[in-house]
Amino acid sequence: MSKNKVLLTDPLDDNNPITVQVLGICSALAITVQLKAAIVMSLSVVAVMAASNVIVSILRNLIPNRIRIIVQLVVVASMVVLVDEVLRAYAYDVSKELSIFIGLIITNCIVMGRLEAFALGNGVWRSFLDGVGNAFGYGAILILVAFFRELFGSGNLLGIQVIPDALYEMGYVNNGLMLLSPMALITVGLIIWVQRSRNRKLIEKG
Amino acid sequence: MNIRQILDTIKKPFKKGEKFEKFAPAVNAFDTFLFVPNHTTKHGAHIRDAVDLKRTMITVIIALLPALIYGIYNTGFQYLSQLDSDFTTMEAIIHGSYKIVPMIAVSYIVGLTIEFAFAIFRGHEVNEGYLVTGLLIPMIMPVDIPLWMVGLSVAFAVLIGKEAFGGTGMNILNPALTARAFAFFAYPTYMSGNKVWVSEASNVDGVSGETILGMLAAGETNIPFDVSQMFYGAIPGSIAETSTLMVLIGAALLIYTGVGSWRIMLGSVIGAAVTGLLFNLWGANELMSFNWFNHLIVGGFAFGIVFMATDPVSAAQTTKGKWIYGILVGLFCILIRVFNPAYPEGVMLAILLMNVFAPTIDHYVIEANIKKRLSRKTNLNVA
Numbered sequence: 127m128s129k130n131k132v133l134l135t136d137p138l139d140d141n142n143p144i145t146v147q148v149l150g151i152c153s154a155l156a157i158t159v160q161l162k163a164a165i166v167m168s169l170s171v172v173a174v175m176a177a178s179n180v181i182v183s184i185l186r187n188l189i190p191n192r193i194r195i196i197v198q199l200v201v202v203a204s205m206v207v208l209v210d211e212v213l214r215a216y217a218y219d220v221s222k223e224l225s226i227f228i229g230l231i232i233t234n235c236i237v238m239g240r241l242e243a244f245a246l247g248n249g250v251w252r253s254f255l256d257g258v259g260n261a262f263g264y265g266a267i268l269i270l271v272a273f274f275r276e277l278f279g280s281g282n283l284l285g286i287q288v289i290p291d292a293l294y295e296m297g298y299v300n301n302g303l304m305l306l307s308p309m310a311l312i313t314v315g316l317i318i319w320v321q322r323s324r325n326r327k328l329i330e331k332g
Numbered sequence: 333m334n335i336r337q338i339l340d341t342i343k344k345p346f347k348k349g350e351k352f353e354k355f356a357p358a359v360n361a362f363d364t365f366l367f368v369p370n371h372t373t374k375h376g377a378h379i380r381d382a383v384d385l386k387r388t389m390i391t392v393i394i395a396l397l398p399a400l401i402y403g404i405y406n407t408g409f410q411y412l413s414q415l416d417s418d419f420t421t422m423e424a425i426i427h428g429s430y431k432i433v434p435m436i437a438v439s440y441i442v443g444l445t446i447e448f449a450f451a452i453f454r455g456h457e458v459n460e461g462y463l464v465t466g467l468l469i470p471m472i473m474p475v476d477i478p479l480w481m482v483g484l485s486v487a488f489a490v491l492i493g494k495e496a497f498g499g500t501g502m503n504i505l506n507p508a509l510t511a512r513a514f515a516f517f518a519y520p521t522y523m524s525g526n527k528v529w530v531s532e533a534s535n536v537d538g539v540s541g542e543t544i545l546g547m548l549a550a551g552e553t554n555i556p557f558d559v560s561q562m563f564y565g566a567i568p569g570s571i572a573e574t575s576t577l578m579v580l581i582g583a584a585l586l587i588y589t590g591v592g593s594w595r596i597m598l599g600s601v602i603g604a605a606v607t608g609l610l611f612n613l614w615g616a617n618e619l620m621s622f623n624w625f626n627h628l629i630v631g632g633f634a635f636g637i638v639f640m641a642t643d644p645v646s647a648a649q650t651t652k653g654k655w656i657y658g659i660l661v662g663l664f665c666i667l668i669r670v671f672n673p674a675y676p677e678g679v680m681l682a683i684l685l686m687n688v689f690a691p692t693i694d695h696y697v698i699e700a701n702i703k704k705r706l707s708r709k710t711n712l713n714v715a
Contacts, residue, residue: 297478297480301518301519302519302520303517312492315492315496
């Protein structure tokens with residue numbers, strides 16, 4: 127049991143896909159301007175990764191080794207299309223906001239990476255946990271970055287103003303740099319900094 | 333009791349193994365302010381010279397003073413001359429000081445607090461590097477910027493621009509320009525436009541405090557300043573950038589003492605002059621047809637290339653590299669001015685861009701040198 131639990135907890139900190147493996151940076155920069163978009167994106171990635179890890183794990187003994195990448199791509203692509211259609215049907219506004227980035231989940235290195243590294247060699251239940259765990263690790267950073275960017279960039283959280291008017295009257299101004307992608311990269315960098323100073327295991331031997 | 337003995341008594345509880353050992357860097361910093369530190373370099377080849385980091389930094393600060401004092405005067409001058417009443421030079425200086433001294437204070441307090449905190453946490457000594465940066469940052473800001481923005485920009489520059497890379501001497505970008513770039517992109521309404529350059533212009537109706545480059549970018553053809561005003565600096569702009577004359581005095585000191593590289597300065601002037609001349613011939617918009625010589629004396633060009641492009645940490649290190657680096661700074665400065673109406677002043681972005689490329693330039697200069705010497709040797713063997 128504890129071996130399975132590690133699959134869920136490891137990607138949250140010790141082996142986080144974004145801050146430790148530095149994968150999926152593009153989407154972490156592109157769709158973290160607002161918290162809402164980041165949450166929807168994270169949920170979509172959870173769905174895609176859980177489903178495609180399970181499917182590839184079921185098929186793992188049937189897939190010929192030489193064409194496995196193509197098979198994985200087909201599986202991921204179908205899951206992404208499904209998620210995209212569901213979003214369009216039930217959350218049209220968010221879907222429009224995320225536009226191409228949902229489709230681009232297919233190019234997210236984390237998805238293919240977990241299929242190659244884990245689902246191809248492990249059982250269905252463990253693959254499911256691994257997919258969910260890594261997607262949570264990805265989503266946690268995405269939501270954290272989006273939290274700071276929306277809070278300091280537009281003074282809102284989930285579209286609701288949280289910085290009081292009194293502060294604006296005192297001369298506070300929203301930080302325009304927070305809305306630009308460079309600041310997202312710097313925010314990710316700061317998260318890595320904080321994480322490494324807390325978690326000594328992550329520091330490479332010089 | 334002399335000062336040395338007093339200091340030694342104060343330092344006692346901070347010695348190794350004593351109670352406040354952790355805070356030793358903070359005390360040592362004040363000690364080295366008064367006395368030359370007696371530790372020497374232990375590894376590698378080193379040059380014997382009386383110049384240390386502290387003296388270099390103090391030289392730059394002295395070189396900055398003329399521009400700063402004129403900047404303080406000009407701040408008051410710009411403000412008072414719009415009130416349509418007679419005023420004395422003293423009144424202008426008083427108004428300028430009232431605006432600028434708090435900015436400098438905020439910059440030093442925030443920056444040094446972070447530097448001391450890092451020195452104590454990481455257990456290294458406090459370096460003098462921030463003394464120059466802390467003075468430069470307020471000097472390149474518009475006068476009406478709120479103090480908390482100055483503080484935040486300083487914090488960003490010191491934390492992200494410097495400490496994240498390993499502290500003094502390790503930064504890729506010039507910290508002062510990092511602070512300005514942060515403020516520029518984070519709070520564009522406070523860093524550009526026609527209301528920020530003259531003290532309290534937003535409170536006075538009918539005042540135009542546009543910079544010359546700003547006017548040109550807006551398509552204005554009628555510039556109310558002549559060349560001598562541009563040169564002496566009685567024009568609106570960031571606090572200390574306006575007077576080319578004062579910057580030249582500073583440049584002379586930097587070149588005479590060998591602290592600033594004349595190759596970078598001259599290279600930038602050549603780069604900007606040639607680019608400006610070429611655009612003069614083209615002349616498709618107001619900034620293109622703006623006389624090439626005037627390009628050199630308006631805006632922050634002179635200040636930027638003398639005090640920031642020459643930063644020994646972030647500039648190119650090799651002799652040939654300095655020429656290339658300097659020329660490209662000048663070229664990009666004029667390019668950005670001319671082609672991008674959103675950024676009427678290009679010197680900040682030009683220097684930051686070239687800071688990023690400086691290690692690459694050095695790398696290729698060194699590679700070329702190795703190749704040249706290698707071929708000389710092999711040719712000798714053949715002969």
